[in-house]
Amino acid sequence: MATNAGPEYFQAKEKYEQAKTAHEKLLYLQEMHKFAPKHKASEKLLAELTWKIAQLRKEMEKEREQSKKSTGHSINIKKDGDGQIAILGFPNTGKSYLLKMLTNAEVEVAPYPFTTMQPEVGAMEYKGAKVQLVEVPAIVEGSSEGKSNGTQLLGLARNADALIITYTSDEEKNSVINELKKSGIIVGREKPRITIKQAESKGITIGGKQHMKMSEKELETALKGFGIHSASILLEEETTMEKILEVLDTNLDYKNCLFLKCPFTVKEPELRTQIFGLLNKILVYTKKPGGKPDFDSPMVMKKGTLVGDVPQHLHKDMAKNMKYARIWGSTKFEGQRVSKDYELKDGDVIEIS
Ligand SMILES: Nc1nc2c(ncn2[C@@H]2O[C@H](COP(=O)(O)OP(=O)(O)OP(=O)(O)O)[C@@H](O)[C@H]2O)c(=O)[nH]1
Numbered sequence: 001m002a003t004n005a006g007p008e009y010f011q012a013k014e015k016y017e018q019a020k021t022a023h024e025k026l027l028y029l030q031e032m033h034k035f036a037p038k039h040k041a042s043e044k045l046l047a048e049l050t051w052k053i054a055q056l057r058k059e060m061e062k063e064r065e066q067s068k069k070s071t072g073h074s075i076n077i078k079k080d081g082d083g084q085i086a087i088l089g090f091p092n093t094g095k096s097y098l099l100k101m102l103t104n105a106e107v108e109v110a111p112y113p114f115t116t117m118q119p120e121v122g123a124m125e126y127k128g129a130k131v132q133l134v135e136v137p138a139i140v141e142g143s144s145e146g147k148s149n150g151t152q153l154l155g156l157a158r159n160a161d162a163l164i165i166t167y168t169s170d171e172e173k174n175s176v177i178n179e180l181k182k183s184g185i186i187v188g189r190e191k192p193r194i195t196i197k198q199a200e201s202k203g204i205t206i207g208g209k210q211h212m213k214m215s216e217k218e219l220e221t222a223l224k225g226f227g228i229h230s231a232s233i234l235l236e237e238e239t240t241m242e243k244i245l246e247v248l249d250t251n252l253d254y255k256n257c258l259f260l261k262c263p264f265t266v267k268e269p270e271l272r273t274q275i276f277g278l279l280n281k282i283l284v285y286t287k288k289p290g291g292k293p294d295f296d297s298p299m300v301m302k303k304g305t306l307v308g309d310v311p312q313h314l315h316k317d318m319a320k321n322m323k324y325a326r327i328w329g330s331t332k333f334e335g336q337r338v339s340k341d342y343e344l345k346d347g348d349v350i351e352i353s
């Protein structure tokens with residue numbers, strides 16, 4: 001038995017033993033792991049816990065995969081414009097109000113729950129870019145287990161490029177985050193910078209060991225739990241067991257997310273900027289030599305786009321064989337000449353000769 005385990009460990013253990021759902025079990029197993037003493041004598045216990053966590057995660061991954069397949073007809077909305085963002089939240093939290101405020105969608109806003117029964121779609125204009133907004137009918141506690149059509153509704157979230165979560169209390173907000181998490185969608189943070197590549201050859205090699213917050217033995221146990229015996233691993237940030245298990249779960253999706261508390265206080269222009277920002281895209285304007293920039297029709301490009309990538313975004317009438325480019329905006333000098341590997345920034349004006 002655990003030597004010198006504190007009360008938190010035993011509390012978690014008790015909760016684990018009473019847990020009904022796989023998700024609860026996982027939660028408390030992870031807590032037990034966190035509070036278990038970390039010394040030589042408890043190595044076996046830690047290994048057991050890690051093994052159980054890995055097994056459970058693997059099981060949950062399979063179940064999710066199956067429920068995705070068995071949902072039958074999906075209700076995904078065909079993507080249009082420069083990106084699709086799903087608006088989701090509990091009933092009566094302002095989803096339709098938001099959609100109506102930002103788009104031309106004619107959708108019912110009403111002071112009672114479950115007004116919106118089908119996904120509603122609208123196009124939000126943003127400085128010449130078009131963002132597709134999809135109101136997802138209300139999420140409830142248990143959506144991730146299929147309650148009130150939950151699997152299909154969360155499928156809409158999975159299909160979107162980013163999310164907006166509306167809520168009226170922190171409790172609601174956390175429930176939505178939790179339902180998403182249970183269905184394999186993680187919001188509010190990036191994917192851990194941990195790469196695990198299965199290898200042919202025997203054994204496990206680890207780069208970036210200084211980031212490891214566990215023993216190699218424990219890491220091996222977790223990998224084996226997922227059936228991995230040989231792998232090359234690269235750690236580029238602090239690595240806990242929880243993160244390792246998360247990365248091993250290949251079914252997870254990470255999404256950018258904007259949380260909006262209803263009634264909404266953000267001013268509309270700022271709100272549009274924040275929503276567009278979820279897409280990790282930039283707007284760049286073109287101008288002809290001697291002419292004026294065309295601010296009505298921006299090029300919508302991925303963040304990180306280089307000047308050399310611009311010709312493929314250009315209208316036919318612009319020079320395709322670029323000789324050189326000048327930039328107004330992010331450069332030190334207005335109209336500065338830049339090379340092809342210059343990274344464009346949001347709002348830049350580019351002149352191509
Ligand atoms: N004053 C104010 N009222 C709001 C705001 N957002 C929503 N409301 C009100 O809150 C109620 C619910 O808004 P809806 O937009 O219909 O909520 P919903 O999330 O779409 O609800 P369901 O479709 O039923 O899940 C309505 O009475 C809205 O007028 C806001 O920012 N300010």
Ligand SMILES: [Mg+2]
Nearest residue numbers: 095096115116
């Ligand atoms: Mg609604």
